[in-house]
Amino acid sequence: MIDLTGRVALVTGSSRGIGSACALRLAEAGADTVVNYVTSRSAAEEVADQIQSLGRRTAVVKADVSEQEDVVSMIDFVRESFGGLDILVSNAATGGFRPLLATTAQHFEAAMNTNVRALMFLVQAAMPLLKRSEGRAKVIGLSSLGSHLALPMYGLIGSTKAALESIIRHFALEIGDHGINLNVIQAGLVETDSFHQMPNREQLLAHRRAKSMVGDRRLTVRDIADAALYLASPLSDMVQGQTLVLDGGASIHA
Numbered sequence: 001m002i003d004l005t006g007r008v009a010l011v012t013g014s015s016r017g018i019g020s021a022c023a024l025r026l027a028e029a030g031a032d033t034v035v036n037y038v039t040s041r042s043a044a045e046e047v048a049d050q051i052q053s054l055g056r057r058t059a060v061v062k063a064d065v066s067e068q069e070d071v072v073s074m075i076d077f078v079r080e081s082f083g084g085l086d087i088l089v090s091n092a093a094t095g096g097f098r099p100l101l102a103t104t105a106q107h108f109e110a111a112m113n114t115n116v117r118a119l120m121f122l123v124q125a126a127m128p129l130l131k132r133s134e135g136r137a138k139v140i141g142l143s144s145l146g147s148h149l150a151l152p153m154y155g156l157i158g159s160t161k162a163a164l165e166s167i168i169r170h171f172a173l174e175i176g177d178h179g180i181n182l183n184v185i186q187a188g189l190v191e192t193d194s195f196h197q198m199p200n201r202e203q204l205l206a207h208r209r210a211k212s213m214v215g216d217r218r219l220t221v222r223d224i225a226d227a228a229l230y231l232a233s234p235l236s237d238m239v240q241g242q243t244l245v246l247d248g249g250a251s252i253h254a
């Protein structure tokens with residue numbers, strides 16, 4: 001059994017969807033877990049209530065991860081309230097589904113700042129805490145198949161995910177020797193709020209299901225949270241700078 005008792009985790013964008021599933025999974029395994037949101041305060045508080053009922057320490061922090069000041073304040077709060085940080089899951093993302101031909105400078109900036117730059121500022125701010133972690137500290141980024149597959153209306157988000165994966169690899173090169181593992185979860189389609197905003201979601205889902213090689217089993221937020229738990233645990237100490245693909249094998253064949 002994976003036991004994260006005594007570890008402190010922060011999951012960005014954990015008021016809903018994949019982020020909330022990851023926060024709850026880490027707390028179930030024993031980690032004191034900080035919940036971050038930007039707009040959904042009551043949803044974030046519900047996640048924190050569930051974490052507390054598991055007997056873990058928790059807190060809810062409003063921070064827009066696209067803003068460096070917010071990121072720095074959030075990490076300061078974690079240091080002051082929890083005394084350290086061992087597990088950082090960079091999950092929050094935005095972008096919208098539209099053609100690249102209709103993408104503006106504002107769309108581009110917002111997506112890059114939230115999906116890519118945030119991870120850089122999070123790691124920079126958290127570095128003193130991650131270095132002090134007992135055992136290896138873990139940083140996990142949430143990516144998608146669109147980082148390397150061309151998907152309709154996904155050009156902007158897909159390109160941010162490609163950049164995110166590259167930043168994780170380069171951080172592994174820069175700071176891996178300081179007791180920190182940095183890895184990526186690359187997930188297939190999961191039915192969260194953002195999925196329900198995709199214009200062609202049913203068609204995409206049917207296509208991925210037809211290609212999946214695990215029978216009728218659908219990818220769930222729990223599957224992703226399980227992968228996050230593995231990457232947050234000592235079981236993955238020798239996994240460094242890697243991308244773990246969770247799609248039932250759909251993307252490995254034509």
Ligand SMILES: NC(=O)c1ccc[n+]([C@@H]2O[C@H](COP(=O)([O-])OP(=O)(O)OC[C@H]3O[C@@H](n4cnc5c(N)ncnc54)[C@H](OP(=O)(O)O)[C@@H]3O)[C@@H](O)[C@H]2O)c1
Pocket residue numbers: 012013014015016017018019036037038039040041043063064065066090091092093094114142143144145186187188189190191192193194195
């Ligand atoms: N769903 C999929 O099919 C899928 C597949 C592969 C990868 N992913 C990736 O998995 C991650 C989570 O996706 P999801 O589908 O669970 O998303 P979601 O349901 O849309 O939830 C997004 C979360 O991110 C938070 N957030 C957004 N912008 C933020 C900001 N600037 N600062 C802080 N928090 C912010 C939201 O907070 P509020 O609630 O406060 O707005 C919310 O908690 C993303 O990185 C996504 O790209 C998703």
